[in-house]
Amino acid sequence: MARSGKTRLVADKRRTTPRGEKPAAKPARKRRAKPTARKSRGLLGWLLLPFGLLIRLGWALAWRGAAIAAAILLAATIYNYARIPDMATLSDGRARGSVTLQDREGQTFAWRGDNFAGLITLDGVSTQLSNAVVASEDKRFYKHFGVSPRGIVGAMRSNMQAGRGPFSGGGGSTITQQVAKLLCLGQDWDQTLGMTEAQFEADCRVGSVWRKLKEIPYALALEAKFTKDEILAIYLNRAYLGAGARGFAAASQRYFGKSVARLNPSEAAMLSGLLPAPSYYAPTNNLQRAQDRAETVLRLMREQGYLTSAEFAQALEQPATLSSAAGQDTGGYFADWVMSAGPDFLTGETTEDVLVRTTLDQRIQKAAEDALAAVFEASVSPESEAQGAIVVMSADGAVRAMVGGRDTRGGGQFNRAIQAVRQTGSSFKPFVYAAALDLGMRFDDYILDAPLTLNIPGSGAWSPENYSRNYAGEVTLTDSLARSLNTSTVRLSEQVGRDVVRKVATDFGINSDLAAGPALALGASESTLLEMTGAYAGILNGGTSVTPYGLSSLTLRGDDVPLVDHESGLGERVIQENAARQLVYMMYQGVERGTGKRAKLPDGRPAAGKTGTTSSYRDAWFIGFTGDYVAGVWMGYDDNSPLTGVTGGGLPAEIWRETMVRVQEGLPVRPLPMIDAEAEARPAPAPQVVQQRPAPQQPQHQQPQPDLAERILMDVLGGIFRRN
Missing domain, CATH: 1.10.3810.10 (Biosynthetic peptidoglycan transglycosylase-like)
Structure with missing residues (x-):
């Protein structure tokens, strides 16, 4: 049969495996294995292997440590945040407050503590x-x-x-x-x-x-x-x-005297x-x-x-x-004194901000500082360690200036005006005459200046001598004080009674322990310059005691009513006013023609004062006054060494004069509160001789003391006269 042109149909291939049986599995397809080239590390690789491991370990530790540190930092930050208060x-x-000190005019001159000018x-x-x-x-x-x-x-x-x-x-x-x-x-x-x-x-x-x-x-x-x-x-x-300023606002005021907003x-x-x-x-x-x-x-x-x-x-x-106040840098010694004299809880230990008004006069303070520097520069060797101190005050005890030493910068230094306790020498003598005058003696009464020997129990015979080693015989009380005669002053002290002299000096403000023997009259006791100057202020003001003061008022910053208000240092009457006026006249003669002649002021400005030189020339003093101010000057060595060729009538009198010339500049001449000696002179030509009580029954070295009845009578009379 011939082939046709159609495509031949072919049936699908049927299953040949019996039903119920699984077909045989296909043989697995073999994958081609990849070749594994195993490389050798080599010597270098094996050597680097530990380092690689360390790096990996370090990195692991590092990031874990960093995480822990960050957590700790965060926790600490949160903790601190929670405890920080407001701004x-x-x-x-x-932890402490501040003290701002102002002078008598209200101008700031010193600060103490930590100054804070308020929140800015x-x-x-x-x-x-x-x-x-x-x-x-x-x-x-x-x-x-x-x-x-x-x-x-x-x-x-x-x-x-x-x-x-x-x-x-x-x-x-x-x-x-x-x-x-x-x-x-x-x-x-x-x-x-x-x-x-x-x-x-x-x-x-x-x-x-x-x-x-x-x-x-x-x-x-x-x-x-x-x-x-x-x-x-x-x-x-x-x-x-610096300079006690806490914060820029306080510093701006401290250094420039202006607000921090105007810098x-x-x-x-x-x-x-x-x-x-x-x-x-x-x-x-x-x-x-x-x-x-x-x-x-x-x-x-x-x-x-x-x-x-x-x-x-x-x-x-x-x-x-610097501002004028900061640039002057005056009053450091004065400020230290005010701080020490005020209540601690409002001065040195204060937790508040305190404003202190003081009695300081910056013009007078500068005058005193300049006078001390000028005399030392002109008359003292630059290598000398001799020191000087000055106090100037009003008759009511208001301290206007204080110089505690030659170095006047800053505070916290040894203040010789208040801390140096030294023998007063003949500067103590006015208190002997003050006691005699208060008991009825007169400036023109006579006293014997002649050799004298007294028996000191436990010490034996004591014979004071005059500085000149000569004796003047019978002299008036005025001449005796003006010439600073020793034997006549001791006779007068024994005549009046040491206890009476001691009481007058104490009542005038000399609080130091006074000597018990007859050397009391010649300044054997110790005192400070501030005490002595304050006592002389009592003579200037007519016989009333004063307590030297520098603090006028104390106010908490922001308050209007002062916590402390001090207007005067006047105390009780010590001697009769007429006795004080006679004593001023006698001290005036000491400047005019006595041992203090080098303190005489120009332009006919009257001044009165008294020199003082201690035994062995360890201390030299001159304290005196005009009708406006009383000033005291001390000179000596801190280690109590003798001064060379310095007496109270020398350099201390010159320092006093230089100080008062500057202090009195521009002020009218003011008369001293003293008697008119010519008008009050005795009409009788024969002077009264005031001598030591006779003691015919006792040897010369046994000086009798007034009996108890006489002492009581004198104290009573003295008390009556002081209350007049």
């Missing part, structure tokens, strides 16, 4: 000040998050280049970290810590590694709690800037320059050094764009200078 609380962290914010601060602080302390302040790694690394590099350890010297601290230091990481000082406040603050600023690590979470917490401006404001409020670039730069070392750069210690440091800050401000070239040039041409 107002942080801004004034002082950046809105109340000169822009120049905030710029100066940022430029000099932390130029990236507004860019970092509280800690500057770049700054820390740079500081470590600088420290090592300088041969120090990486954490010794500059620490690269940001302003935020410095605030953390100022806050002592949130810990406040108290007395139970066993260290002073200064030691506590020093410990807070220790630059140890552990301290710096603790600063980091505290700084981060500050950044989270406050804005940048608030952190900077805390810094401006807390920083110590110009040069003043702002000077204050900012104090931050690294406040005491060293303080302008009150060295103005030129402070100005040099300020110039460095100005250059930083110029480099960082805070000052134009014109502003920079002007600031260099007109550097900051």
Whole structure:
């Protein structure tokens, strides 16, 4: 059969496996195995294998350690954040208050304690000040998050280049970290810590590694709690800037006498320059050094764009200078005395801010300081360690000036006007004559000046001598005092009674332990210059005792009513007014023609006073007064060595004269409150001779004392006269 053109149909291939049986599995297709080329590590590979393992282990430990450190840092930051108080609380962290001292005119002249002028914010601060602080302390302040790694690394590099350890010297601290230091990481000082406040603050600023690590979470917490401006404001409020100024507001008032809002670039730069070392750069210690440091800050401000070239040039041409009050630096001894005389809880130990009004007259204070310096420069060898002290006061005891030594800068020094207890010598004699005059004797009564020997129980015979070794015979009380005769003064003291003399001196304010023997009359007792000057003020005012005082009023800052108000130091009457007027005349003669002639004032201005020189010339005094003021001068050595060629009528009288010439400048001539001797002279030609009581029944060396009845009578009469 022939093939047709159609395609042949072929049936599908049927299953040949019996039903119910599985077909035989196809043989698995063999995959072609990849060739495994096992490379040999070689010697280098085996050597590097441990390092690879260490790297992998180190990486594992590092990221796990970093995670743990981050967790710890976060926890510490949260903890510090929760315990940081508000800004107002942080801004004034002082443990004690401040005392601002003003003179009699209300002008500030001294500060004590930590002065704080109140909370300030950046809105109340000169822009120049905030710029100066940022430029000099932390130029990236507004860019970092509280800690500057770049700054820390740079500081470590600088420290090592300088041969120090990486954490010794500059620490690269940001302003935020410095605030953390100022806050002592949130810990406040108290007395139970066993260290002073200064030691506590020093410990807070220790630059140890552990301290710096603790600063980091505290700084981060500050950044989270406050804005940048608030952190900077805390810094401006807390920083110590020398001279007792805590914060820039107080420092601005302390150094420039102006508000912190009115600081110009040069003043702002000077204050900012104090931050690294406040005491060293303080302008009150060295103005030129402070100005040099300020110039460095100005250059930083110029480099960082805070000052134009014109502003920079002007600031260099007109550097900051101290205010008149800060520049004078007077009254340090006076301020120390007022602080010691006031109540501790309102002065040295105060936790409040106190305003003290004093009796100080800065013009008189400067006059006294200049007079002491002028005489020492002209008449004392520069190598000499001799010292001098001056007190000037009004007749009511108001102290107008106090110089406690030749070094008048600053406070806290040994104040010879109040702390040096020295023998008074002949400057004590006016109290002997005051006792005699108060008991009815007269300025023109006579007393014998002749050799005298007295028996001192337990010491034997004592024979006083005059300075000249000569004797004047019968002399008036006026001549005896004016010429400072010793034997006649001792006779008068024995005539009046030592106990009466002692009582008059004590009532006039000499509180020191007075000698019991006859040498009392010659100033064998010790006293301070302040006590003696106050006692002489009682003579000037007519016989009324005074208590020297320097504190007029004491007020808490912000209050209107003073807590303490002191208007006068006048006390009880000691001698009759007529007796005081006679004594003033007698002391006036001592300046006119006696031992105090070198204290005589020009232009016919009357003055009265008394010289004093102790045995072996260890102390030299001159104390006197005009119609306006009483002034006392002491001169000697701190170690009680003898003076060479110096008596009370020499250099002390010259210092007194130089002081009073300056003090009285421009004041009208005021007469002394003294008697008219010619009008009150006795009409009888024969003078009355006042001698030692005769003792015919006893040998010369046994000097009888008035019996008890006579003593009582004299005391009663003296008391009656004093009350008149």
